[in-house]
Amino acid sequence: MxxxxxxxxxxxxxxxxxxxxxxxxxxxxxxxxxxxxxxxxxxxxxxxxxxxxxxxxxxxxxxxxxxxxxxxxxxxxxxxxxxxxxxxxxxxxxxxxxxxxxxxxxxxxxxxxxxxxxxxxxxxxxxxxxxxxxxxxxxxxxxxxxxxxxxxxxxxxxxxxxxxxxxxxxxxxxxxxxxxxxxxxxxxxxxxxxxxxxxxxxxxxxxxxxxxxxxxxxxxxxxxxxxxxxxxxxxxxxxxxxxxxxxxxxxxxxxxxxxxxxxxxxxxxxxxxxxxxxxxxxxxxxxxxxxxxxxxxxxxYESIRPLKTKDIADILRIMEPLMKQGMLLQRRAGDIQEKKEDYAVFEIDSSIHACGALHDWGEGQGEIAAIATDPAYADIGLGRRLVRYLIDRASKQGFRRVFVLTTKTQDWFELLGFKECPIESLPERRQKKYDQARKSKAYALTLERLQSQQ
Ligand SMILES: CC(C)(COP(=O)(O)OP(=O)(O)OC[C@H]1O[C@@H](n2cnc3c(N)ncnc32)[C@H](O)[C@@H]1OP(=O)(O)O)[C@@H](O)C(=O)NCCC(=O)NCCS
Known part of the structure; x- marks a missing residue:
């Protein structure tokens, strides 16, 4: 098709x-x-x-x-x-x-x-x-x-x-x-x-x-x-x-x-x-x-809420083309189910149109990942609002910093206040999982700074 x-x-x-x-x-x-x-x-x-x-x-x-x-x-x-x-x-x-x-x-x-x-x-x-x-x-x-x-x-x-x-x-x-x-x-x-x-x-x-x-x-x-x-x-x-x-x-x-x-x-x-x-x-x-x-x-009418098991097929439908293009890491239903608590979805009128996750890697740092918006719903602020929601979640969970690893979306995260940072500044467990072949760049946001900006 x-x-x-x-x-x-x-x-x-x-x-x-x-x-x-x-x-x-x-x-x-x-x-x-x-x-x-x-x-x-x-x-x-x-x-x-x-x-x-x-x-x-x-x-x-x-x-x-x-x-x-x-x-x-x-x-x-x-x-x-x-x-x-x-x-x-x-x-x-x-x-x-x-x-x-x-x-x-x-x-x-x-x-x-x-x-x-x-x-x-x-x-x-x-x-x-x-x-x-x-x-x-x-x-x-x-x-x-x-x-x-x-x-x-x-x-x-x-x-x-x-x-x-x-x-x-x-x-x-x-x-x-x-x-x-x-x-x-x-x-x-x-x-x-x-x-x-x-x-x-x-x-x-x-x-x-x-x-x-x-x-x-x-x-x-x-x-x-x-x-x-x-x-x-x-x-x-x-x-x-x-x-x-x-x-x-x-x-x-x-x-x-x-x-x-x-x-x-x-x-x-x-x-x-x-x-x-x-x-x-x-x-x-x-x-x-x-x-x-x-x-x-x-x-x-619209809300950002935690992921439910029944949403997994919907978010895979959004992520599939992006995974094929190499913009997102490969994930299967089982991987998402395993980390279900980390995910959030953007729902409009009972349909899912964007998703994202916040993974805890220890050392007070959370990774914002799997951010994806249904292309039919691009550019109306869903991605931005989801990232803000995840930052807020990180802040409430006591993280001191959030980071992302990206190959193509650095400009977008910069617009949201993220700054490039060395891979060495990421939590050790995450560094060990870093895919050297993918060569993603790391961008981070210090949460104390965000709060003082508001
Ligand atoms: C990046 C992404 C999540 C943005 O979703 P969205 O819901 O359309 O985002 P928003 O509506 O909040 O923001 C749209 C704005 O960002 C801009 N933008 C979108 N992708 C961009 C990119 N890669 N680089 C720079 N700017 C980008 C748009 O042009 C738009 O600009 P405008 O407000 O001046 O019109 C979406 O394009 C996507 O799913 N990309 C593929 C997956 C990905 O790269 N995820 C991030 C890695 S975790």
Missing amino acids: DNTDSSQVALIREAFHYQSRFAGSTMVFKIDFPVLEDPSFPILMRDLALLSKTGFRVVIVPGAKERIDSVLKEYDIVSTYLRDARITSASAMPFVEMAAFHVANRLMTGLSADRVEAVIGNFVRARGLGVVDGADMENSGCVEKVLTDSIVKILGLGMVPILPCIGWSPAGRPYNLPSDEIALAASSALGAVKLFIVSVHDGLKADALEGAGIPPGAVGENGRITRLTPQEAEEILKAVSARTETLPFMKKVRSELKLALGASKTGVERVHLIDARESGSVLRELFSNLGSGTMIYADE
Whole structure:
């Protein structure tokens, strides 16, 4: 099997892993109106239809703000605002309803093209905002309740419920509601495992957020921040809030982050911020743990942990090509099993993608070895974080120094603070095992120095 074949097999394996994990669970898609105007829209609809047909329970919440703005403008109706909330006057309300249903209808049409049935419904009970700070909010409302029983029945029939930005009071009076609020309430009430926030802007790009405390290794190939814990997202939200004036799309990013954080607080395990212009972004985010947007995860998503016997096949799969290329020493399952306690693995969504070990050679020195990263997961900080974990482990175990023996990775270890050292400075037992033919170079890190640097 050549490299292309094996990477395709790995991709298929990964897709099956996620299919079995999430099929049957509810996912809410908040889709901004500008997405509908973008050439990528039919592709997005095809992907959502595919998800619905293959057993995912898809709920759509369309954002209609820009469409409402343009309809009101067309009919010469001026909107007034209280802070960011539109005051929907009685004269504007019929036009707001018209725009909201037009948007919902376009989504339904998009799904029909892929033979998926959808239902636009009165699934949200609303309440008027009344008078706020002396301003009569008229027909602007808030969500009182999401009627989950009806939505669940529709999902059970394999159809897609669409929740426009209109809600009704128990007396049947319509109110204009913020679609973010509907998406949040629906995700929470339906126990959604995921909320996708789909828009068409650059989103959380590292270069635009320099100095905002982006965690190391969280930046993907397209420069987008790939994954954040809610705490990290909170920090970025603070930084983004301070920059609203300088970058126009930051206001949008801020409201998306607020929605994402709100959803993770109410128990949605994962929120994905997606740019619809990136082809297949929803599928990539769902079926690969690298994704292409930004994921805010409140559940256990990635961790470094000690090796279990069942992981040995996985780490051999990662190490095998590197052993063949001579980058790593030859090891068999039995060798790893024997030193099982020394190993640690990097797990992402229940799959192993990197490994490493810390061997005790006495004299207060530990060897960091067998560091290997799955090539599909290279350059996102797994190797670095594993080495840091092993250094921390060495420090806790009372080692005074850690070292590595390497033939090709000296520059990388130097970046991590290691310095070349003579073979004679290694523990005697290790010197005796030194492979003269391999001629590896030794690099070491003194742990006292590391602690004083922190
Ligand atoms: C070295 C290795 C573990 C790095 O894994 P990783 O998870 O991709 O590492 P990180 O994401 O933390 O770091 C990647 C950075 O190091 C750089 N890098 C990777 N290998 C390097 C090397 N051999 N020399 C110098 N820099 C290297 C990358 O270009 C990247 O740079 P960037 O951050 O500027 O983009 C991985 O390439 C590997 O498995 N190598 C083969 C096995 C090996 O040599 N192990 C070490 C001997 S124990």
